[in-house]
Amino acid sequence: MAARFPLPNGAVLEIASVLGSAVPFTALTNAKPPVAASVGHSIENGDVLLINSGWALINDRAVKASGITADAFALAGLNTTNVDKYTVGAGAGSVIPVSGWTQISKVTSFTSSGGEQQYQTVGYLEDDDDKQFPTNRNPTTITIVVEDQPTAQYVETVEGYDDTKELAVVRMKLRNGDQILYPGYVSITPDPTMERNNVMTRTISIGLSARSLRYLAGA
Secondary structure (H helix, E strand, O other): OOOOOOOOOOOEEEEEEEEOOOEEEOEEOOOOOOEEEOOOOOOOOOOEEEEEEOOOOOOOOEEEEEEEEOOEEEEEOOOOOOOOOOOOOOOOEEEEEEEEEEEEOOEEEEEEEOOOEEEEEEOOOOOOOOEEEEEEEOOOEEEEEEEOOOOOHHHHHHHHHHHHOOEEEEEEEOOOOOEEEEEEEEEEOOOOEOOOOOOOEEEEEEEEOOOOEEEOOOO
């Protein structure tokens, strides 16, 4: 069988165009995935949610809902079983469901920068070699170059987020069925680039508010 290589060709990029009202949850379990208690909620399986939680490690992340019951729903893809990181009983908060999407069309490139592990260097008087210890990671920025389309539907949505500085969600749908959710703050260059014989383009930037989350096809 011939080797297969992952190519981005055929991927579809979307941005949340409609955000619903916040849905509160009174408790969040330490589980994989965590289950939120919310009496009479309106969340449905597969809904994309922005999280506001007392647990900072999942705050501002974008997830898919699963395991829906009348008074609870799960945050698929998350693992909060470590009680040293996720204090029992402290995860209550709310989610904001995405109820509408707009395609970001004619994307010419999609790149990511940042996210690298940082290190603290320490040297001791008696030691000839410095030592490194892991600290934090750099923040991640997604850069999307698009063909200049001033009348495209997504432009108004993106410029709206740029103006309000509100948190947004961008979804990448890969041809193999995988989906990647990117929560963050969106901006767009006001003017297109102009080079002779080259397509006029604008650049959309997403400063991620939390780590992205990938869902494999069928998950």
